[in-house]
Amino acid sequence: MWQELRPLGRNSATGGYRRYAWTGADADCRAWFKAQAEARGLAYELDRNGNQWAWLGATGHQDVAPGEAVVTGSHLDSVPDGGAFDGPLGVVSSFAALDELRRRGADPAKPLAIVNFGDEEGARFGLACVGSRLTAGALTPEAAHELRDADGISLPQAMERAGYDPDAIGPDPERLAAIGAFVELHVEQGRALDLSGDPVGVASAIWPHGRWRFDFHGEANHAGTTRLEDRRDPMLSYAATVLAAREQARLAGALATFGKISVEPNGVNAIPSLVRGWLDSRAADQDTLDTVVHGIEQAAAERAARDGVDLSVVRESFTPVVEFEHALRDELSTILGKTAERPVPVLGTGAGHDAGILSGTVPTAMLFVRNPTGVSHSPAEAADEDDCTAGVLALADVLEGLACR
Numbered sequence: 001m002w003q004e005l006r007p008l009g010r011n012s013a014t015g016g017y018r019r020y021a022w023t024g025a026d027a028d029c030r031a032w033f034k035a036q037a038e039a040r041g042l043a044y045e046l047d048r049n050g051n052q053w054a055w056l057g058a059t060g061h062q063d064v065a066p067g068e069a070v071v072t073g074s075h076l077d078s079v080p081d082g083g084a085f086d087g088p089l090g091v092v093s094s095f096a097a098l099d100e101l102r103r104r105g106a107d108p109a110k111p112l113a114i115v116n117f118g119d120e121e122g123a124r125f126g127l128a129c130v131g132s133r134l135t136a137g138a139l140t141p142e143a144a145h146e147l148r149d150a151d152g153i154s155l156p157q158a159m160e161r162a163g164y165d166p167d168a169i170g171p172d173p174e175r176l177a178a179i180g181a182f183v184e185l186h187v188e189q190g191r192a193l194d195l196s197g198d199p200v201g202v203a204s205a206i207w208p209h210g211r212w213r214f215d216f217h218g219e220a221n222h223a224g225t226t227r228l229e230d231r232r233d234p235m236l237s238y239a240a241t242v243l244a245a246r247e248q249a250r251l252a253g254a255l256a257t258f259g260k261i262s263v264e265p266n267g268v269n270a271i272p273s274l275v276r277g278w279l280d281s282r283a284a285d286q287d288t289l290d291t292v293v294h295g296i297e298q299a300a301a302e303r304a305a306r307d308g309v310d311l312s313v314v315r316e317s318f319t320p321v322v323e324f325e326h327a328l329r330d331e332l333s334t335i336l337g338k339t340a341e342r343p344v345p346v347l348g349t350g351a352g353h354d355a356g357i358l359s360g361t362v363p364t365a366m367l368f369v370r371n372p373t374g375v376s377h378s379p380a381e382a383a384d385e386d387d388c389t390a391g392v393l394a395l396a397d398v399l400e401g402l403a404c405r
Contacts, residue, residue, distance in 0.1 A: 016081025016379040021119035022158035029076040049134040057111035064178035070403040075120035083381025085187040100396040132354040137171035184355040191374030199390040201345040203366035209282035210318035217310040220273035232308040234275040244299035254283035282350040322356040335401040
């Protein structure tokens with residue numbers, strides 16, 4: 001499966017992946033998922049939001065009694081020049097875990113499903129977890145229709161070009177009502193497991209996190225003739241804000257990153273008229289996150305006033321802290337503890353996931369697979385084959401414990 005998936009959407013120059021929603025690379029990944037489902041005799045289903053499902057023991061969610069289905073899976077899209085494991089490891093491991101259950105002769109007493117959620121990374125339209133947000137009702141169809149990519153193409157236009165109906169998107173409560181447990185396996189985006197020496201861990205919670213857009217409006221002018229004293233340069237305000245974000249995060253033990261920027265008119269010999277930067281900030285609790293973001297906004301406003309620059313800040317997305325259901329989380333720990341030499345570690349994460357979006361509606365849990373470098377969202381993202389295998393076996397144990405007789 002890895003060999004078949006490996007070349008899809010890969011950029012030969014960087015070695016990273018560009019699997020953006022509703023593009024050709026996305027279509028190739030979707031075709032791969034459907035082929036894997038059909039090769040195993042699973043019932044393939046495409047929901048109203050473009051998420052893909054592969055069912056064992058049912059032809060679709062309509063055949064499942066409320067709370068009966070056990071679901072696993074993740075996503076196949078990527079960030080710009082992302083790594084091979086973030087998302088795909090969870091999908092590949094889900095199919096491999098099903099293969100392992102069949103090898104064991106396990107007899108599922110409940111319907112099982114594998115899911116590929118669309119547009120989890122938000123690389124194209126700027127909003128993460130679009131597929132799961134729509135399904136859970138956390139994103140309205142009206143708001144989704146307003147999403148646009150860097151070329152001005154709207155989400156509905158992109159879906160139509162890919163052969164999907166954008167008018168069908170929206171909440172899917174009946175589908176979610178059928179799910180009794182959703183377990184997402186993911187490569188760890190950090191080094192906690194590497195430091196503890198464990199191949200697999202169980203997630204405790206997802207930190208609250210969000211994205212804020214900072215617009216610094218200055219005055220365009222000639223870089224070679226405008227005195228420094230006469231400039232209203234928004235780049236200075238932006239640069240100072242980047243440094244302030246690092247300092248605020250350091251003092252609070254949180255995270256803050258300006259990783260995307262847009263400049264107008266974007267000329268080497270022109271003072272910018274507009275610098276637009278996007279802040280990603282995360283913290284272990286809501287109060288800390290609020291303090292960090294407020295501090296960054298205050299520092300930005302003070303510097304902008306000093307530079308004669310106008311500032312506006314817009315919160316584009318936000319996800320509150322997600323405490324995975326303790327009963328399901330503890331059940332996973334118990335199942336895995338039966339064959340482990342020592343207790344399976346339970347750890348939090350600052351990364352968002354589809355499991356976090358669904359947690360407000362259905363019982364969810366996550367498994368993490370060791371990442372020896374801690375690097376993620378990069379071509380350097382990695383996981384050893386033995387650890388990936390351990391993840392598959394752990395997921396198979398979990399699915400057997402939750403769904404089989």
